[in-house]
Amino acid sequence: GAVVSQHPSRVICKSGTSVKIECRSLDFQATTMFWYRQFPKQSLMLMATSNEGSKATYEQGVEKDKFLINHASLTLSTLTVTSAHPEDSSFYICSARDYLAGGETQYFGPGTRLLVL
Amino acid sequence: AQSVTQLDSQVPVFEEAPVELRCNYSSSVSVYLFWYVQYPNQGLQLLLKYLSGSTLVKGINGFEAEFNKSQTSFHLRKPSVHISDTAEYFCAVSLAGGSNYQLIWGAGTKLIIKP
Numbered sequence: 001g002a003v004v005s006q007h008p009s010r011v012i013c014k015s016g017t018s019v020k021i022e023c024r025s026l027d028f029q030a031t032t033m034f035w036y037r038q039f040p041k042q043s044l045m046l047m048a049t050s051n052e053g054s055k056a057t058y059e060q061g062v063e064k065d066k067f068l069i070n071h072a073s074l075t076l077s078t079l080t081v082t083s084a085h086p087e088d089s090s091f092y093i094c095s096a097r098d099y100l101a102g103g104e105t106q107y108f109g110p111g112t113r114l115l116v117l
Numbered sequence: 118a119q120s121v122t123q124l125d126s127q128v129p130v131f132e133e134a135p136v137e138l139r140c141n142y143s144s145s146v147s148v149y150l151f152w153y154v155q156y157p158n159q160g161l162q163l164l165l166k167y168l169s170g171s172t173l174v175k176g177i178n179g180f181e182a183e184f185n186k187s188q189t190s191f192h193l194r195k196p197s198v199h200i201s202d203t204a205e206y207f208c209a210v211s212l213a214g215g216s217n218y219q220l221i222w223g224a225g226t227k228l229i230i231k232p
């Protein structure tokens with residue numbers, strides 16, 4: 001149980017294009033999903049908290065117009081990197097809370113590696 | 118505010134030897150504690166968690182951790198490591214009873230298993 005998927009696992013795009021990453025909770029309902037960014041050899045940096053049916057809450061320093069988050073259903077959240085630039089290249093990881101099971105535990109997706117050329 | 122300190126950035130250990138990965142936290146209120154493992158180029162997998170009750174928590178892959186409130190620690194242990202345990206280990210805390218249960222992360226400890 002508590003499986004989270006991400007798609008795509010890897011993406012290479014040209015500078016200036018937009019990339020959409022999907023995060024799905026496969027066997028539970030997730031009222032809250034989190035989006036993280038991880039730089040090489042570093043810990044996770046929380047980008048935003050996404051609640052189903054409402055606007056995401058972004059952490060300080062994260063541009064909400066650059067990183068668009070949509071959480072339209074209890075099993076799907078998407079992160080769109082708009083007008084991507086090489087400095088956006090990173091490993092993006094999502095997580096989800098199983099609110100019916102108490103909600104205190106985050107379950108993580110396998111991550112998406114983005115390379116912007 | 119809460120903070121998490123993982124004292125060792127790397128821990129090298131021989132295969133079949135015991136290992137302890139240290140984690141200390143700072144918080145003025147009750148917290149939940151977690152250990153996650155990240156294998157190369159993968160997401161994070163929950164190893165174990167402490168929410169309440171017994172302070173000795175057993176997790177997957179033979180790992181266990183002990184919550185010590187007086188020392189504000191949650192060290193991770195395994196009596197005998199295997200080469201497949203090579204990974205990055207992250208300790209994290211969240212506010213007990215919080216609204217979104219955001220995690221505060223340690224910097225991670227890389228476990229290196231020597232053959």
